[in-house]
Amino acid sequence: MPRRLAPSPCIVLPFVAALASSPGGASAQEASPSSGTLEASTPPPAVRPAPLEPAASRGLSVTSPPQPMPVPQPVPALPPTPQESGASGVAFRADFKLPFTLSTLYGGSAPAFVLAPIAQLALGLQYGRIGLGIGLGFTRYETTSPASSGSGTASTSTSGTEVMIVPTLTCDVFRSTDGKVALYLLGAPIFGDVIVTNRASLSDLGFQFALGTNIALHDSFRLGIEAGPVAHFYAGESGVTSLSTVSIYTALVGSFVFPR
Numbered sequence: 001m002p003r004r005l006a007p008s009p010c011i012v013l014p015f016v017a018a019l020a021s022s023p024g025g026a027s028a029q030e031a032s033p034s035s036g037t038l039e040a041s042t043p044p045p046a047v048r049p050a051p052l053e054p055a056a057s058r059g060l061s062v063t064s065p066p067q068p069m070p071v072p073q074p075v076p077a078l079p080p081t082p083q084e085s086g087a088s089g090v091a092f093r094a095d096f097k098l099p100f101t102l103s104t105l106y107g108g109s110a111p112a113f114v115l116a117p118i119a120q121l122a123l124g125l126q127y128g129r130i131g132l133g134i135g136l137g138f139t140r141y142e143t144t145s146p147a148s149s150g151s152g153t154a155s156t157s158t159s160g161t162e163v164m165i166v167p168t169l170t171c172d173v174f175r176s177t178d179g180k181v182a183l184y185l186l187g188a189p190i191f192g193d194v195i196v197t198n199r200a201s202l203s204d205l206g207f208q209f210a211l212g213t214n215i216a217l218h219d220s221f222r223l224g225i226e227a228g229p230v231a232h233f234y235a236g237e238s239g240v241t242s243l244s245t246v247s248i249y250t251a252l253v254g255s256f257v258f259p260r
Contacts, residue, residue, distance in 0.1 A: 099251035116249035119166035135166035164192035206232040
């Protein structure tokens, strides 16, 4: 009979050692050379990746993503102001005048007035470029006339006070774009009564025309000047005209308009 051969330790041990020492071996156990038994191998610890530092702390430049361009919005057009459009609502108007007589064109023997015989105060309404009001004025005058007597020639003086009511119409013929400067025309009939010392009173019927300009110092206050002719025709009790006068006057005008 054939004889069975026993495995030699010199062949098995190197083979087991080779399997234990190989890094990618298929067996999950190791052979212990001292005990001859197999032990379970410990897997290597998991390696955690180091956290990444911000790019700015590492000295790297950070580029922000491009921002979208803003879309331009259309600017709404502002409506024109009442001064620019030349139209506004009804407003209260008050005119204060300080008048002076420049020269007398007709009526050399007419009385010398302290103030030009026009209205010093006018109250009314302003609508757009048109103004309508009622004026009130007064003035005092003195006249000197020669009188003959048996001893010679003497002069007598007469003084009187006139009260006037003047309906007034004004129209702005020119107005600047911002409405601060205006050029206007004025027209008015004059109705008055003269109270004469020691004599019968006189009635007055006249007219007034003027060209003026003003500038706005405030939204509701304007300062200007006007000049033009003014005529007066005085009549006594019998209705016969006793004297008349035509003169050129100028006046400093302050106007208050509210609301503007």
